[in-house]
Amino acid sequence: MKKIITTAAFLICLLFNYTTKAQTLKDAMQPAVKNGGFKMEGYILWCPSVIKVGDTYHMFASRWPDKYGLGGWTTYSEVVRATSKSLYGPYEFQEVVIQKRPDFWDNDRAHNPKIVKAGDTYVLYYISSANETGYAYSKSITGPWTRTDKVAMPFSNPAPLVRKDGSVYVFGRKSVDNIRIAQGYQAPSFNGNYSLVSNQYNLLPDKNQLEDPTIWWAKNQYNVVLSDFRGDATGIGKNGAQYASKDGINYTLVSKESVYTKTVTYDDGTEQTFRRRERPFVFVNDKEQVTAFFTSCLTQAKDGSEKSWIEVNPVNKYVPKEIK
Numbered sequence: 001m002k003k004i005i006t007t008a009a010f011l012i013c014l015l016f017n018y019t020t021k022a023q024t025l026k027d028a029m030q031p032a033v034k035n036g037g038f039k040m041e042g043y044i045l046w047c048p049s050v051i052k053v054g055d056t057y058h059m060f061a062s063r064w065p066d067k068y069g070l071g072g073w074t075t076y077s078e079v080v081r082a083t084s085k086s087l088y089g090p091y092e093f094q095e096v097v098i099q100k101r102p103d104f105w106d107n108d109r110a111h112n113p114k115i116v117k118a119g120d121t122y123v124l125y126y127i128s129s130a131n132e133t134g135y136a137y138s139k140s141i142t143g144p145w146t147r148t149d150k151v152a153m154p155f156s157n158p159a160p161l162v163r164k165d166g167s168v169y170v171f172g173r174k175s176v177d178n179i180r181i182a183q184g185y186q187a188p189s190f191n192g193n194y195s196l197v198s199n200q201y202n203l204l205p206d207k208n209q210l211e212d213p214t215i216w217w218a219k220n221q222y223n224v225v226l227s228d229f230r231g232d233a234t235g236i237g238k239n240g241a242q243y244a245s246k247d248g249i250n251y252t253l254v255s256k257e258s259v260y261t262k263t264v265t266y267d268d269g270t271e272q273t274f275r276r277r278e279r280p281f282v283f284v285n286d287k288e289q290v291t292a293f294f295t296s297c298l299t300q301a302k303d304g305s306e307k308s309w310i311e312v313n314p315v316n317k318y319v320p321k322e323i324k
Contacts, residue, residue: 024242025225025282026259028318029293031267036089037294038082038310042066046073047279048294048310049114050087051122053141057084059091059294060113060124061310069306070276070298077111079126081142087283087292088312097145098126098136105134105151112279118162118190125158130175133158137190153185153194159215159224162190169248170194171203171215171224180209180229184248198249205253208232208241214281218288219322222248225259225280234258240280244323252323264297264311275300276308282315289317 038045038059047062064076079098082091098110106128114125124145125135133153136145157173168190174183182204184197204210213226222245228234233241233253240259243251260280265271276298283292293315298308 023321024255024257024259025290025293025315025318025320026240026257028290028316029260030314030316031265032311032313033088034266034268034270036086037312038089038091040093040309044068044070044072044298044306044308045310046077046296046308047112048281048296050281050283050292050294051115051117051141052087055085057087057091058115058141059083059310060097060115062111062113066305066307069304070308073111074109077109079110079113079124088314089310091310095142097143098124098147100128101147104147104149105132106147112157114158114160116160116162116168116190118168119166121190123160123162123190125160125170127156127158131155133170133172135190155183155185157210157212159213161215161217161222163217168192168194169197169215169222171213171222171248173210173213180211182208182210182213182251186248200249203245203249203251204243205251206232208253210241211238212279216282216284216288216290218284218290218319219244221246221320221323222251223320224251225282227278227280228258236261238262238276238278242320244320246323254320254323260293260295264295264313272297274298275306277311285317287317289319290315291317 043063044066059082064072084091108129112127134148136147138145155172155174159171161169170185181202185194187194209229211227224243228241231237242254245251262277263273274297279296281294293313
């Protein structure tokens with residue numbers, strides 16, 4: 001009897017330790033699919049965002065010719081669509097969706113797309129210059145797309161979340177005197193007027209800065225993974241950090257441990273450390289479980305030439321812990 005009790009206590013202890021450690025997305029992340037994701041010869045790929053329509057996964061991403069290097073996004077970035085029957089890819093290029101337009105708010109570039117569905121309408125948020133977010137919408141994932149003629153929100157890196165009532169919450173980055181603060185906007189519908197959720201200077205705690213947020217709803221809270229721009233949260237600049245909020249105004253750091261780093265481990269046992277690994281995106285199923293994690297990964301050769309593609313890590317149905 002004593003042995004049985006001891007064994008049971010040991011198993012309970014193991015379960016407790018596992019539950020305690022499973023705090024961030026990192027704890028449920030699996031090795032990246034070596035032959036998955038999205039690559040295009042001759043192009044830098046950035047800013048992945050994925051939605052499932054029927055039995056097909058549609059990825060919207062930014063691209064531009066790799067001969068211009070990473071900095072080419074400022075002039076040549078356009079939004080493209082790729083598809084796959086598998087969430088993990090490989091994705092195949094289908095079409096150019098959005099390009100810059102002269103004489104409109106998006107005359108500099110089309111960049112940083114995020115795709116969501118609001119009711120029966122697909123909404124594609126994207127940016128042009130700093131602190132400019134607008135959107136295009138369509139009844140079909142293949143278009144045609146109708147674009148807004150003016151900026152919808154004066155911030156960048158939008159992470160949109162369509163609430164159950166059809167209203168929209170968008171978490172993003174505002175550059176103020178080169179300080180990257182977090183702001184939130186909301187609207188009664190995707191095509192309504194967007195207003196700040198709070199006049200609070202920064203929605204992140206302790207003056208933390210950010211880039212590239214991705215957002216999802218689970219455990220009755222807003223959950224965000226982002227690029228820890230200055231290393232305020234993790235101690236390492238541009239590693240991944242995870243936050244959560246009950247009200248969409250006051251965000252709490254989930255853990256000081258990095259959710260992701262610049263090193264990607266693959267399902268064949270190999271690994272690669274990239275010069276840049278940014279633009280995280282989580283894919284969430286209808287049970288509020290994260291099942292895939294996408295990032296943009298950049299290499300630089302000795303001659304200075306740069307290449308980039310989209311990597312994907314399967315995620316073991318991650319649901320975050322509820323914050324107090």
